[in-house]
Amino acid sequence: MPKCVILTAPRTVKVVERKPLIPEPREAIVAVETAGICGTDLAIFSGDYPRPLPMVLGHEFIGRVTSVGEGADESWVGRRVAAEINNTCVAHKRHILCHACTRGTPNHCQTRTVTGIVDRDGAFAEEVAVAEGTLHEIPDNLDPFAATLIEPLAAALQTFVMTPVTGKETVAVLGPGRLGILVVFVAALKGLRVVAVSRSEDKRHRALKYGAQEAFAPEEAREKILELTRGWGADIVVDSTGRPEGITEAISLVSPQGVVAMKTTCGLPLKELDTTQLAIDEIRLQGSRCGPFPQALEILAAHQDRLKYLVSSMRPLEKAQDALESAFSEHKVVFRASD
Incomplete structure (x- = not known):
């Protein structure tokens, strides 16, 4: 059974097993490789940014697609990916779009869920479900620790x-x-x-x-x-x-x-x-919040040997409580969910 880190109360997490995720239509299940802890995670963890609990945090991650739902492109399966955090009308390829998506501002989608933040469990887990349209393929030779910086670099x-x-x-x-x-x-x-x-x-x-x-x-x-x-x-x-x-x-x-x-x-x-x-x-x-993943990937590919040193430590999911507490004082803590 896959594991995940559940925030049950401010500054309190536990590692539990849950049933394997089943993809919804036009969604993908990603086996998480690494996931970074960011300031938003810590604000929610501490209770400064209250969210409905329990929940699974984590939105800066990479992994490999293991399955896709109905209507999604099956060629994603097996590919190494990063994912944008906003699961929008456009990312779900809906036929009827909200006002924000119609006017070309999907990051402000009126029906969006936000991975690990709003109405969708995140990537401090062995697997995570995201909309197909959030996925970006990343090369196999991209350092896994540098790769967790894709989302904040885009921001x-x-x-x-x-x-x-x-x-x-x-x-x-x-x-x-x-x-x-x-x-x-x-x-x-x-x-x-x-x-x-x-x-x-x-x-x-x-x-x-x-x-x-x-x-x-x-x-x-x-x-x-x-x-x-x-x-x-x-x-x-x-x-x-x-x-x-x-x-x-x-x-x-x-x-x-x-x-x-x-x-x-x-x-x-x-x-x-x-x-x-x-x-x-x-x-x-x-x-200013979410940004362009393609440009972030280009920069990472060119500068990963420098940027990977911004990661200060790697922790297993089993050490989640310690990792999150340490992240307040360390520069960048990353979970290693799988090899």
Whole structure:
């Protein structure tokens, strides 16, 4: 019987056996190879981002398709894949689409389930069920630990899909952790001047290794960024701190007519936000979440030898409680569900 990790209460998981999954029409069952723990998983695990329980977390994963449901392409069986997290009208190949899918924005599908987050069990398991249209084939020679970064790397790329750049911009990344370090890496690939801001000396050092030209502690960041930009501020500030007050810190660093990109899922409310500066300086707040998998796969294929070292440890499903607790302090913990 296949195993899965069930979240039964905040900070409480148990490993159980369950019946083998049977694919619904136009869905696929994927035998999970590796699955990464991200900030959203930890927000749900801790109870900061409440979700109906019990549930199985996990949406950053790779594996191999073992079966498909009625109406799905049987050639997927046996192929190594990653999967997007949104199971939408389009991904299910429905004949009648919701408004969001009709207008070409399926990530905001009004009937979607989100793997491991909303109304669909996730990949902290030996197998997971996803819509056929979420699948992307990945090469067998792609490192399994680097490959778990496909979903967050795509999310990092989405920052610059939502806010296109010319290559001349200064980008400040607040919180260069699990996701933020990938924003640093992508911004550097685009030729931008990248500044990392973190309370952690280790994270500042890692950001410099992965493309940041400068890295500062929060208390010196505003002065240093104004120095670098001749008093202007950063054109784009990416908040990936995972803290509600991160947005206020980001606004303090951004230039007039700049963009504050919000890249964290934080279940805790922001108690106060002074919108005066937003109006006077014409600052844009930009939400940003899921991104383009094909481009992420291209980057991973070219840079996997560097990116795989962002994974700090691998744990078996049986050690799920310890793995999730450790993930609060480690850079990137990955479950190894199968060989």
